[in-house]
Amino acid sequence: MKIAALAGGVGGAKLAQGLARCHPAEKLTIIVNTGDDFEHFGLKICPDLDTVCYTLAGMENPSTGWGLRDETWNALQAVTSIGGPDWFGIGDKDLGTHLERTRRLRAGETLSGITREFCNFWSVEPLVIPMSDDAVPTVVITESNELDFQDYFVRQKCEPQVKGFKFSGSHRSKPAPGVLENIDGADIVIVCPSNPWVSIDPILALPGVRSALGGKPVIAISPIIGGKAVKGPAAKMFSELGIKASPLAVAEHYGSRQGGGLLSGFVMDDVDAALKAKIENLGLLVLVTDTLMRGSEDRIRLARQVIAFGETTIRREVS
Amino acid sequence: MKIAALAGGVGGAKLAQGLARCHPAEKLTIIVNTGDDFEHFGLKICPDLDTVCYTLAGMENPSTGWGLRDETWNALQAVTSIGGPDWFGIGDKDLGTHLERTRRLRAGETLSGITREFCNFWSVEPLVIPMSDDAVPTVVITESNELDFQDYFVRQKCEPQVKGFKFSGSHRSKPAPGVLENIDGADIVIVCPSNPWVSIDPILALPGVRSALGGKPVIAISPIIGGKAVKGPAAKMFSELGIKASPLAVAEHYGSRQGGGLLSGFVMDDVDAALKAKIENLGLLVLVTDTLMRGSEDRIRLARQVIAFGETTIRREVS
Numbered sequence: 001m002k003i004a005a006l007a008g009g010v011g012g013a014k015l016a017q018g019l020a021r022c023h024p025a026e027k028l029t030i031i032v033n034t035g036d037d038f039e040h041f042g043l044k045i046c047p048d049l050d051t052v053c054y055t056l057a058g059m060e061n062p063s064t065g066w067g068l069r070d071e072t073w074n075a076l077q078a079v080t081s082i083g084g085p086d087w088f089g090i091g092d093k094d095l096g097t098h099l100e101r102t103r104r105l106r107a108g109e110t111l112s113g114i115t116r117e118f119c120n121f122w123s124v125e126p127l128v129i130p131m132s133d134d135a136v137p138t139v140v141i142t143e144s145n146e147l148d149f150q151d152y153f154v155r156q157k158c159e160p161q162v163k164g165f166k167f168s169g170s171h172r173s174k175p176a177p178g179v180l181e182n183i184d185g186a187d188i189v190i191v192c193p194s195n196p197w198v199s200i201d202p203i204l205a206l207p208g209v210r211s212a213l214g215g216k217p218v219i220a221i222s223p224i225i226g227g228k229a230v231k232g233p234a235a236k237m238f239s240e241l242g243i244k245a246s247p248l249a250v251a252e253h254y255g256s257r258q259g260g261g262l263l264s265g266f267v268m269d270d271v272d273a274a275l276k277a278k279i280e281n282l283g284l285l286v287l288v289t290d291t292l293m294r295g296s297e298d299r300i301r302l303a304r305q306v307i308a309f310g311e312t313t314i315r316r317e318v319s
Numbered sequence: 320m321k322i323a324a325l326a327g328g329v330g331g332a333k334l335a336q337g338l339a340r341c342h343p344a345e346k347l348t349i350i351v352n353t354g355d356d357f358e359h360f361g362l363k364i365c366p367d368l369d370t371v372c373y374t375l376a377g378m379e380n381p382s383t384g385w386g387l388r389d390e391t392w393n394a395l396q397a398v399t400s401i402g403g404p405d406w407f408g409i410g411d412k413d414l415g416t417h418l419e420r421t422r423r424l425r426a427g428e429t430l431s432g433i434t435r436e437f438c439n440f441w442s443v444e445p446l447v448i449p450m451s452d453d454a455v456p457t458v459v460i461t462e463s464n465e466l467d468f469q470d471y472f473v474r475q476k477c478e479p480q481v482k483g484f485k486f487s488g489s490h491r492s493k494p495a496p497g498v499l500e501n502i503d504g505a506d507i508v509i510v511c512p513s514n515p516w517v518s519i520d521p522i523l524a525l526p527g528v529r530s531a532l533g534g535k536p537v538i539a540i541s542p543i544i545g546g547k548a549v550k551g552p553a554a555k556m557f558s559e560l561g562i563k564a565s566p567l568a569v570a571e572h573y574g575s576r577q578g579g580g581l582l583s584g585f586v587m588d589d590v591d592a593a594l595k596a597k598i599e600n601l602g603l604l605v606l607v608t609d610t611l612m613r614g615s616e617d618r619i620r621l622a623r624q625v626i627a628f629g630e631t632t633i634r635r636e637v638s
Contacts, residue, residue, distance in 0.1 A: 011514055040422070041362070041418040041419070041421055041422045042362055042363075042418075042421035042422065042425055043360070043361055043418075044361075044362045071393075071596070072393050072411065074390075074391050074393075074410075074411035074412050074415070075394060075411045075412065075414040075415045075418060076415065077412075078411070078412040078413075078415020078416060078419075079413065079415040079418050079419045080435050081415070081440060081443040082415070082416065082419050082441070083419070083436065083440060083562070084415070084418070084419035084422060085422075092391065092393035092394045092397070092411040092414075093393050093394065093396075093397040094397075095394040095397070095411075095414065096393070096394045096395065096396065096397020096398040096400070096401070096403070097397060097401065098401070099360040099361075099362075099394060099398050099403070100360070100398045100401050100403035101398075102360055102361035103359070103360045103361065103403060103404075105361075106361055117401070117402065118401050121400060121402060122401070139553075147569040283501075
């Protein structure tokens with residue numbers, strides 16, 4: 001079974017790692033949000049992409065959710081010693097990634113090509129594709145102004161109230177080479193438990209992605225468990241947009257195939273089992289299981305369950 | 320006595336430090352070559368400027384002649400682990416300087432303004448001015464092609480034979496604010512024992528610098544001792560350009576005021592004492608002394624001697 005997975009940051013990276021450890025690498029493609037990419041100190045930084053790649057490589061920092069393990073912080077300390085900003089944490093080793101990526105981009109290479117080569121060096125076997133080689137920066141619309149994503153997310157610690165999001169220029173941009181092809185070639189598409197608003201929607205906003213998904217069984221895993229996001233501002237965003245944060249809200253956000261939306265199936269946590277019937281009523285197959293990924297074994301177990309559920313979904317769609 | 324010193328890399332930095340330790344900071348301006356500046360990994364790197372500032376701050380790495388002491392190399396190691404170039408050594412702390420400088424330049428600040436602020440943070444008291452806020456990259460003309468300076472200097476380890484130099488676009492550029500003013504305001508200008516071809520000539524090539532120097536007593540310290548450069552390719556350059564490397568060659572390179580050139584006085588090493596008469600014959604006052612700066616005490620002693628010699632030169636010019 002060929003799988004294409006859409007992923008954002010930490011939650012997406014964890015499930016992607018689970019999938020990579022229980023499914024043949026040549027049958028797995030991870031398409032990663034780059035709406036959170038930005039320039040800092042003149043360097044191109046791709047937080048979600050790096051989190052996914054570092055996690056697949058087993059180099060991730062498990063305590064922060066971003067960056068590399070066993071880091072040193074000498075460059076950033078030097079920056080702050082001359083009055084520079086330290087709101088965005090960059091370790092010395094992590095800097096190496098940003099430096100070499102920036103160098104290659106300036107030499108005319110594409111982000112998708114660079115990512116493929118970095119993954120070779122890092123022994124990451126599944127194909128990892130940034131959603132676009134074009135810059136498609138996510139803008140957070142708040143009560144008072146519009147914020148660059150990392151300004152909202154890191155510098156202001158997600159404190160401003162959100163009113164909506166803009167995926168600037170995504171209609172003028174293209175999915176990276178391999179994005180549409182690997183969706184088209186997939187037997188199933190998995191929407192990882194990433195933030196729907198700022199991790200998955202930016203991917204869906206790219207020209208051609210929704211229509212490519214239209215022909216495929218698509219299953220999403222809820223990033224909301226018991227009304228809360230495991231990590232990040234997803235629940236806060238739902239709430240500020242006037243929606244009670246729950247797996248039902250996530251399922252309604254993506255919509256069911258039957259209702260003109262995206263999904264064929266939906267995976268949610270045991271603690272939300274009471275919502276199962278309501279979500280099924282949207283026209284979705286539903287898997288209720290333990291979706292919290294504490295460690296590596298949880299990731300593999302959940303990945304296996306999602307794949308098995310995907311096979312059921314495919315059979316249902318065919319029949 | 321107000322002093323303006325022209326400096327390049329290590330030799331210039333050492334004498335600048337000596338001057339700073341024996342002369343009031345408010346009466347000392349160091350004007351630094353930026354012809355060796357370049358972009359690497361998307362960052363603006365100013366090797367001579369940083370060497371001068373780090374040395375004045377007492378943070379320099381005494382064994383390399385560039386970079387900071389007590390460095391770590393994690394970023395560059397990460398770069399090489401993904402196939403990136405390591406020919407230009409950048410330590411983690413040194414990176415902090417390049418990151419914050421690049422960030423500020425992109426925010427619209429000038430190199431001279433940034434340098435002033437960094438020097439405040441580093442407690443560097445004399446005014447340090449990069450020669451220009453414009454990019455004026457030195458190009459090395461070799462037998463077979465033209466090379467960017469750092470390509471020649473670091474990547475190719477000065478191995479190509481030089482045929483000449485170009486200071487690209489210096490006629491279209493401006494000295495940084497304070498350069499001409501501090502030369503005009505100086506009682507004496509000291510040309511540090513830096514490479515005449517690639518450290519001092521780029522400064523002299525800027526519009527207005529030579530004519531500002533025309534009205535001042537100017538003394539140069541020979542970077543060539545016993546036919547060799549203390550550090551760097553100065554002697555090799557003289558030789559490849561068909562000139563026997565010696566203090567005489569340096570004095571003739573700059574020329575005497577009397578012969579239509581730059582200098583009023585010249586400082587050379589004891590080992591070259593036999594050339595004294597020939598250099599005096601150019602019309603120069605000559606000081607012969609121990610010019611090799613081994614440690615901090617040598618720097619201060621030489622600086623004191625140069626200042627005293629400068630006072631003699633001024634009296635001679637006035638009389």
